[in-house]
Amino acid sequence: MIEMIDVWKTYPNGVMALNGIDVYIEKGEFVYVVGPSGAGKSTFIKCMYREEKPTQGSIIINGTNLAKVKERQIPKVRRKMGVIFQDFKLLPRLTVYENVAFALEVIEETPKVIRERVMEVLDLVKLKNKARMFPDELSGGEQQRVSIARSIVNRPPVVIADEPTGNLDPETAWEIMDIFKEINDRGTTVVMATHNKEIVNTITKRVIAIEGGRIVRDEAKGDYGYED
Amino acid sequence: MYVMRRKGITAMKIRTIKRHLVEAFKSMGRNGWMSFASISAVTVTLLLVSVFLAILLNINHIASQIEDDVQIRAYIERTEKSENYDAYQKQLENLEKVKSVKYQSKEEGLDELIESLGDEGEAFSSLKDENPLRDAFIIYTDKPQDTAAVAKEVDKLKFVNKVEYGQGTVEKLFKVTDAARNVGIVLVLGLVFTAMFLISNTIKLTIVTRRREIEIMKLVGATNGFIRWPFFIEGFALGVMGAILPIIVIAVGYQAIFDIVNQKLGTVFIELLPVTPLIPQLSLLMLLIGGVIGVWGSLTSVRKFLKI
Ligand SMILES: Nc1ncnc2c1ncn2[C@@H]1O[C@H](COP(=O)(O)OP(=O)(O)OP(=O)(O)O)[C@@H](O)[C@H]1O
Ligand SMILES: [Mg+2]
Numbered sequence: 001m002i003e004m005i006d007v008w009k010t011y012p013n014g015v016m017a018l019n020g021i022d023v024y025i026e027k028g029e030f031v032y033v034v035g036p037s038g039a040g041k042s043t044f045i046k047c048m049y050r051e052e053k054p055t056q057g058s059i060i061i062n063g064t065n066l067a068k069v070k071e072r073q074i075p076k077v078r079r080k081m082g083v084i085f086q087d088f089k090l091l092p093r094l095t096v097y098e099n100v101a102f103a104l105e106v107i108e109e110t111p112k113v114i115r116e117r118v119m120e121v122l123d124l125v126k127l128k129n130k131a132r133m134f135p136d137e138l139s140g141g142e143q144q145r146v147s148i149a150r151s152i153v154n155r156p157p158v159v160i161a162d163e164p165t166g167n168l169d170p171e172t173a174w175e176i177m178d179i180f181k182e183i184n185d186r187g188t189t190v191v192m193a194t195h196n197k198e199i200v201n202t203i204t205k206r207v208i209a210i211e212g213g214r215i216v217r218d219e220a221k222g223d224y225g226y227e228d
Numbered sequence: 229m230y231v232m233r234r235k236g237i238t239a240m241k242i243r244t245i246k247r248h249l250v251e252a253f254k255s256m257g258r259n260g261w262m263s264f265a266s267i268s269a270v271t272v273t274l275l276l277v278s279v280f281l282a283i284l285l286n287i288n289h290i291a292s293q294i295e296d297d298v299q300i301r302a303y304i305e306r307t308e309k310s311e312n313y314d315a316y317q318k319q320l321e322n323l324e325k326v327k328s329v330k331y332q333s334k335e336e337g338l339d340e341l342i343e344s345l346g347d348e349g350e351a352f353s354s355l356k357d358e359n360p361l362r363d364a365f366i367i368y369t370d371k372p373q374d375t376a377a378v379a380k381e382v383d384k385l386k387f388v389n390k391v392e393y394g395q396g397t398v399e400k401l402f403k404v405t406d407a408a409r410n411v412g413i414v415l416v417l418g419l420v421f422t423a424m425f426l427i428s429n430t431i432k433l434t435i436v437t438r439r440r441e442i443e444i445m446k447l448v449g450a451t452n453g454f455i456r457w458p459f460f461i462e463g464f465a466l467g468v469m470g471a472i473l474p475i476i477v478i479a480v481g482y483q484a485i486f487d488i489v490n491q492k493l494g495t496v497f498i499e500l501l502p503v504t505p506l507i508p509q510l511s512l513l514m515l516l517i518g519g520v521i522g523v524w525g526s527l528t529s530v531r532k533f534l535k536i
Contacts, residue, residue, distance in 0.1 A: 049447070072451075079449035089444055106450035108244055150448070 001027040001189055002048065002158065007057035009043050009213075017043040018054070019213035025191065027157065030184045032200050033193040034224055035210040041193040044210060045162045048191070049083050050074055062157060079107055082151025084161040088143045090135040090150075096122070097131040100150045107154065121149040125179055141172030148179055152188070159183060161192040165199065177203060200224040244454075252461035259434040263466060266430040270470025270521055273423035274514050277416050278478040281510060284412040289501050291405040300367040300379045301392040308387050310363070316387050320365055323381055325374040334361040362389060373402055420517065423470075427525030431463060435533055442533050452534050459530045460523055467522025471514040478514075479507050 002025040009018035017040045025031055033041050046052040047059060050066055059066040062080050069077055090099050097118060104114045122128045125145040135143055144164060151159055161180070165173035177199055184190045194200060200207060200223065207222030208215055217225065256263040302320070304313070313331060320329045332340075338359055342352050369378050375393050383391045435442070445455050482503060489500050 075446075075449040075451045077449075078447065083447050089440070089447070091441055091444065102444070103448040105247065106445050106448055106454055108454075111243070154448070 001025055001029075001062065002191070003058075003060040004047075005058045005060075007047060007054045007059060009040075009047060009052060010055045017213050018047070021057070021210075021213075021215060023208065023215060023218070025189060027189055028184070028187050030180075030190045030205040031192070032205055032207045032222075032224075033191065033210060034195070034200060034207060034226065035216075036226065039210045040213040041210055042162055043213075045160055045191070045193055048160055049078060049081055075107075079154060080156050080158065082148075082154075082156045082159040084144075084147055084151050084159065084164045086163040086166040088135070088140075088147045088167075090143055090146055092135055095132050095134055096127060096138070096146050099135070099146055100153050103150045103153050109154075117153050117155075118149075121153045124152075124182065125149045139172070140168050141175055144168060144172075144176055145179065148176070148183075152183060156188070158189045158191070161190070163193055163195060165194065165196055170198070173199065197224040197226065248457040248461055251458035252465060255434055255438070255458065255462055256465065259437070262430045262433055266427045266466045266522075266525075267470045269423050269426035269430075270467055270518050271473045273419045273521070274471050274474035274518055275477060276419050277517065278474045278510055278514055279481075280412050280416055281513070282478060282482055282506070284409065285506065286500055287405055287408050290499070291401065293499065294401060298369075298372045298375050299393065300369070300375060300382060302365045302367060302382045302385075303362040303389045303392070304364060305387055305389045306362060312387070313363070316385075317365060319385070320367060320382065323378065325370050325378050327368045327370045329368075330366040332364050332366055334359045334363050337361045337364060420521065424521050424525050427463065427466060427522055428529045429525075430466075431459065431526040432529035434462075435459070435529055439533060446534075455534060456527065456530055459526045463522035463524070463526025464519050465522070466526075467518035467520070468515055469518075470522070471511075471518035475511045475514050478510060482507055 002023075004021050004023045007018055007021040008016075010016045021044065033044060035041055043052060047054050047066075048061065050069075054067070057067070061077065064077055066077065091102065094102060100118045100121060101114050104117060109117075119128065119131075122131055125148055127142060127145055127149065130138065130142065135146065138146070144167075148159075148164070159180075164180075165176050168176065173196060180190055180192065181203065204221045204223070207217065207219050207224070209217035209222075209225060304316070308316075317329050317331060320326060335356075338352070338356065338361055341361075367378065367382065369375055379391045379393045382388055442455055486500050486503050
């Protein structure tokens with residue numbers, strides 16, 4: 001499903017963010033990526049959806065080797081994964097419904113499919129009744145739910161999240177985790193970089209710890225393991 | 229099955245085109261002042277370009293009329309015998325850069341003179357008995373620009389008494405037309421590039437506000453082509469809108485000037501290019517240049533935002 005083989009990433013300014021990453025993630029797994037600040041978690045995530053290109057090594061996602069994919073084919077690869085960020089990345093001029101539908105419009109889905117799918121995912125994230133509101137009329141947790149809805153609306157087999165609860169209060173963070181669990185239960189692979197110790201230790205899943213651009217720990221039912 | 233698939237695809241395309249159009253015009257509306265500035269930049273450019281082109285094309289037209297008339301008259305010494313004329317004509321025809329040579333007797337010369345002077349020419353009719361002119365060869369060169377050089381060669385020949393080719397005026401004429409052409413071309417190109425940069429900067433500003441949108445489009449798997457279309461349309465529309473005023477101005481203005489020149493100077497040999505092929509052609513060209521400027525400007529500015 002997701003495989004990284006000897007992946008290195010050196011940024012143009014010389015920072016060596018990843019130093020030989022080898023990892024295999026099975027279909028349907030739920031994986032936390034933890035580690036101190038500056039360890040390379042975001043770089044790891046960015047390489048997966050090809051915002052950053054590894055300096056060396058191969059990344060195989062859904063059977064496609066990202067190193068061999070031509071620039072023109074990148075959109076096709078991205079359509080098979082949902083991406084979620086700490087800062088939600090919603091479009092302020094569009095309503096909740098439109099923000100979610102946007103992901104399907106730009107890949108030229110038919111209006112019928114768009115309508116069905118959008119209502120379906122808004123139901124899943126429990127925002128059906130707020131479909132006509134604008135992002136600035138919503139709480140942080142609700143905004144993150146919209147961005148999750150957008151990431152899964154075209155039914156990707158993989159969802160990647162970089163600190164999705166980073167900007168949220170603890171209680172809201174738990175609500176968001178419920179949604180991720182739900183998505184995972186439906187068979188979607190979830191990879192999530194996080195600093196949330198309580199969540200990692202409570203909803204126990206596979207934990208990959210990165211330090212200095214290397215995987216230092218990889219446990220099937222792991223714990224957070226840091227004191228922050 | 230096949231038909232249904234095809235129908236599905238075409239319907240999708242039309243919907244997508246509609247979306248791109250809506251996006252393009254929404255953006256123009258949102259960035260009203262910037263759009264206005266872009267259109268103005270194109271308008272000013274195309275106004276100057278179209279006026280220059282109209283003048284340039286007419287100079288060319290008039291110049292070529294005059295150039296066609298350029299000829300060398302070589303007058304033959306009175307002492308020469310007419311039985312040698314055929315040999316002399318051959319000799320002239322063999323000169324380099326000479327296209328053709330025509331013999332004109334002094335009687336023919338006088339007739340032509342009288343005719344060209346119209347009513348005043350009648351006075352000369354009495355001269356027919358004591359014709360003051362000489363027999364002459366009329367020489368046409370390959371290129372009008374060769375006139376001076378050929379005339380000099382002809383003047384050296386023994387049987388030639390005098391050469392006439394509108395000395396000085398011909399040279400001046402060519403200098404003026406050549407200079408006008410070159411200056412015009414340089415100005416037109418300079419203006420077009422200025423407008424391109426203005427439009428590209430304008431659209432760059434509108435893109436900055438849409439940066440986030442482009443970023444998200446890329447994340448959810450939109451192709452670069454899909455993202456580019458609204459910008460392409462926006463640039464094209466701005467350019468074409470900028471062409472409207474120049475077209476109106478040149479159409480109305482040229483018609484007026486054409487009428488005046490035709491009425492006042494109609495009898496003189498100067499003749500402007502007719503309105504009907506010129507103005508539609510110029511208008512099309514303006515639309516084309518406007519569109520190209522707009523599209524180029526917008527696509528260059530969107531390019532760097534696509535590298536996510
Ligand atoms: N675009 C970039 N250009 C240069 N260096 C970068 C870039 N992005 C990250 N880095 C560097 O790479 C290293 C790893 O950064 P990364 O963002 O992957 O860390 P992280 O584990 O996500 O940290 P955090 O927990 O604070 O989010 C850091 O030293 C950082 O300064
Ligand atoms: Mg990070």
